[in-house]
Each structure stands twice: as structure tokens, then as C-alpha cells.
Amino acid sequence: MEQSMVHIPVDILYKFMVAVFTGTGISEKDAKTCADVLIKSDLRGIESHGIGRLRMYYERLKAGLIEPSVTPSIVRESPTTAVVEGNHGMGMVIATQAMQMAIDKAREYGMGAVAVRNSTHFGIDGYYPLMAIEHNMIGMSFTNARPCVSPTHGTQPTLGTNPISFGAPTDEECPFLYDGATSITQRGKIEVLARAEKPVPAGWVIDQNNQPMLDADQILDAILADDAALLPLGGESERLGGHKGYCLSTMVEILSSALQSGAFLFQLSGLDENKQPTRFRVGHFFMAMDIGSFLPPDEFKHNIGELLRTLRATRKAPGQERIYTAGEKEFEMEKYVRANGVPVNANLRKDILYLQQELNLPGFVFTD
Numbered sequence: 001m002e003q004s005m006v007h008i009p010v011d012i013l014y015k016f017m018v019a020v021f022t023g024t025g026i027s028e029k030d031a032k033t034c035a036d037v038l039i040k041s042d043l044r045g046i047e048s049h050g051i052g053r054l055r056m057y058y059e060r061l062k063a064g065l066i067e068p069s070v071t072p073s074i075v076r077e078s079p080t081t082a083v084v085e086g087n088h089g090m091g092m093v094i095a096t097q098a099m100q101m102a103i104d105k106a107r108e109y110g111m112g113a114v115a116v117r118n119s120t121h122f123g124i125d126g127y128y129p130l131m132a133i134e135h136n137m138i139g140m141s142f143t144n145a146r147p148c149v150s151p152t153h154g155t156q157p158t159l160g161t162n163p164i165s166f167g168a169p170t171d172e173e174c175p176f177l178y179d180g181a182t183s184i185t186q187r188g189k190i191e192v193l194a195r196a197e198k199p200v201p202a203g204w205v206i207d208q209n210n211q212p213m214l215d216a217d218q219i220l221d222a223i224l225a226d227d228a229a230l231l232p233l234g235g236e237s238e239r240l241g242g243h244k245g246y247c248l249s250t251m252v253e254i255l256s257s258a259l260q261s262g263a264f265l266f267q268l269s270g271l272d273e274n275k276q277p278t279r280f281r282v283g284h285f286f287m288a289m290d291i292g293s294f295l296p297p298d299e300f301k302h303n304i305g306e307l308l309r310t311l312r313a314t315r316k317a318p319g320q321e322r323i324y325t326a327g328e329k330e331f332e333m334e335k336y337v338r339a340n341g342v343p344v345n346a347n348l349r350k351d352i353l354y355l356q357q358e359l360n361l362p363g364f365v366f367t368d
């Protein structure tokens with residue numbers, strides 16, 4: 001049965017996020033940065049990484065797994081590169097500072113690349129290339145994550161869902177923004193299905209014996225117990241290219257750990273050798289490329305615009321009305337959500353009301 005849904009105005013949800021973050025000891029400036037990243041996810045229709053994750057951050061902060069008020073430090077730096085130590089602070093704060101460093105370096109020298117270690121979950125990967133696009137740059141962002149994806153021919157949850165995002169400005173209103181996990185699905189989408197009490201499609205998750213798993217709650221528990229794994233992009237075997245998703249995920253894991261001597265694979269489980277919760281030690285990698293160092297930005301924007309328009313104008317498959325290019329769906333969704341509010345189902349509303357009570361924030365009303 002479909003759950004009842006309310007649509008909460010974006011500004012109310014944003015202010016609530018800021019209030020929850022400041023209520024956990026984060027400064028107002030940093031709380032706004034965190035809320036900006038979270039609300040961008042809701043605006044773009046990415047249900048898995050917005051308000052739905054607020055309780056997770058709150059619980060990790062409360063448990064001391066994330067430091068509310070540390071500042072990232074620079075370990076090593078050159079004109080075009082840097083290694084940043086996150087000091088276990090809020091991932092969104094560390095990531096926006098690191099991406100800003102990459103942008104500043106690219107403005108000065110054409111390119112900037114920043115590797116980060118000992119950070120925490122930073123929300124949607126695509127937020128950070130969007131920062132570069134604002135400056136007429138190409139932006140790229142990568143992060144590793146808790147182990148939950150099996151390598152091809154394996155069944156053990158080993159790699160993170162390790163997203164890749166790549167963004168570039170175009171001569172259209174909507175920039176090009178590819179932002180996706182290197183697994184068929186990501187853990188957040190399983191959480192969304194669990195809250196919506198819906199089954200997980202066959203082909204997304206396998207058990208220890210390589211058999212499909214369909215129950216979202218069971219899957220979330222089984223991944224933690226090492227008994228289930230999400231499949232890499234392309235799926236379970238080499239036949240449909242599962243090995244390519246696996247290798248792309250490994251590439252992200254390398255960029256997110258090897259250059260900064262950070263944690264990788266099982267070291268990101270969030271559990272210590274006694275199976276007690278411990279810090280996640282997530283790594284990220286950001287790149288910015290200044291388009292003006294290659295050619296006049298308007299020429300680039302026209303080139304990419306023509307490329308995307310050509311793609312969209314190609315022959316449609318029977319029954320399909322439209323060919324999309326990356327970022328279009330989310331761009332259109334943002335306009336819709338700004339006008340209509342963020343859809344929140346009954347289970348998610350319960351989480352919001354729980355946080356409201358925990359932090360004693362009576363001033364908020366969560367209805368349409």
C-alpha cells in the first residue's frame with residue numbers, strides 16, 4: 001500500500017536542517033554548508049541523500065563518530081595539487097573547502113586536484129562539480145564509501161558504491177552533470193525502498209550464494225553482517241559488463257585513498273576489530289579544470305551544447321519519447337520541487353518528528 005505523502009516547503013526543510021546541525025554543536029556557517037548540500041539532493045529529486053539522511057548524520061554526531069567543529073588541515077601542497085586531512089569533521093564542510101581549493105588552483109594555473117583523507121560521508125557527489133561549473137570550469141569528484149559492493153566473481157561486500165561525478169557548463173540553462181554510483185544502485189536507494197516498504201528489484205543485490213535478494217530491510221542488515229552485496233554497474237557477471245563497473249569502482253577507491261595514504265575497502269566499515277562503531281575515514285578526490293586555459297569558455301559551451309543536442313535528437317527506441325543527457329532530469333526536478341515542496345512519506349516524516357523532539361525544535365510544522 002502506498003504511504004501518505006506530504007510536500008514540505010524547501011525553505012522550511014532547509015531551516016530545519018540548519019537547526020538540527022547547529023543543535024549538534026556545528027557552527028552556523030558550517031551547518032548552512034551541510035544543509036546546502038542536503039537540500040540540493042532533495043531539490044534534484046535524489047531522495048536517498050537529502051532530508052532522508054539527516055537522522056544518520058545526527059546519530060553519527062551524537063555517537064562521536066563525526067567531529068562537529070574541527071577544521072581540515074593541509075598536509076602537502078603544490079601550485080596545482082594538495083593533500084587535505086579531514087580530521088573526521090563533517091564531510092560536506094571538508095569537501096566544499098577541498099573543491100574550493102581545486103577551483104582556486106585551476107583559476108591560477110589551469111588545473112587543480114585535491115586528495116582528501118579522514119573525512120566522513122559528504123552527501124551527493126554531484127554537488128562539488130556544480131561548484132566548479134559556476135566558475136566556467138569542468139569539475140570532477142570521487143569518493144569511497146562503506147564496503148557493500150562485491151567484486152566481479154565474488155559475493156563479499158568489499159567496495160563502496162564509490163560515485164563518479166563530472167560536470168561542465170553548456171550554452172543551455174542546464175549544465176551537463178553526470179553523478180552516479182559505480183554500483184547498479186546505492187545503499188541510499190535501498191533505504192528509500194525500505195522506508196516506502198517496497199521490494200528491491202531482482203539483479204541489484206546478491207546473497208553469499210550469488211542468489212538475488214529482494215527484501216530491503218533484510219538487505220540492509222545482511223550487508224552489515226557481510227552476508228549480502230550490491231552488484232557493480234553492469235551486474236553480476238562479465239556477460240553484461242559487470243567487470244567494468246567493478247574496475248571503475250576500484251579506480252574511485254584508488255583516487256580516494258592511495259594518493260593521500262587514506263583508508264580503503266574494509267577499513268571503511270565503521271567497525272573496529274571488536275565490531276564496535278568507529279570512525280569511517282572516508283577519502284575523496286576533487287579536480288577542477290579551467291576551460292579558459294584551453295579555449296574561450298563560450299566556444300566550449302557551444303561545442304558541448306551541440307554535442308548534447310545531437311545526442312538528444314537521435315532516433316528513439318519504440319515507446320520512448322525522449323533521449324536525455326546527464327543532469328537534465330534532476331535540473332527539471334529542481335524547478336518542480338522548488339514550486340511544490342519536497343515529498344516526504346509517513347516513515348520519513350516519523351524520522352523528522354523524532355529529530356524535532358530530540359533537539360526540542362517546536363517552531364517547525366511539517367505539512368503541505
Ligand SMILES: NC(=O)c1ccc[n+]([C@@H]2O[C@H](COP(=O)([O-])OP(=O)(O)OC[C@H]3O[C@@H](n4cnc5c(N)ncnc54)[C@H](O)[C@@H]3O)[C@@H](O)[C@H]2O)c1
Nearest residue numbers: 123124125145161163177178179180181186324325326327
Ligand atoms: N557519498 C556517497 O558515498 C555516495 C555513494 C553513492 C551514491 N551517492 C549519490 O547518490 C546519488 C544517486 O546515485 P545513483 O547512482 O542512484 O544515480 P542515478 O542512477 O539516479 O543517476 C546517475 C546519473 O545518470 C543520469 N541519468 C539518469 N537517467 C538518464 C538517462 N535516461 N539518460 C542519461 N542520463 C541519465 C542522471 O542525470 C545522473 O547524473 C548521486 O548523487 C550520488 O553522488 C553518494
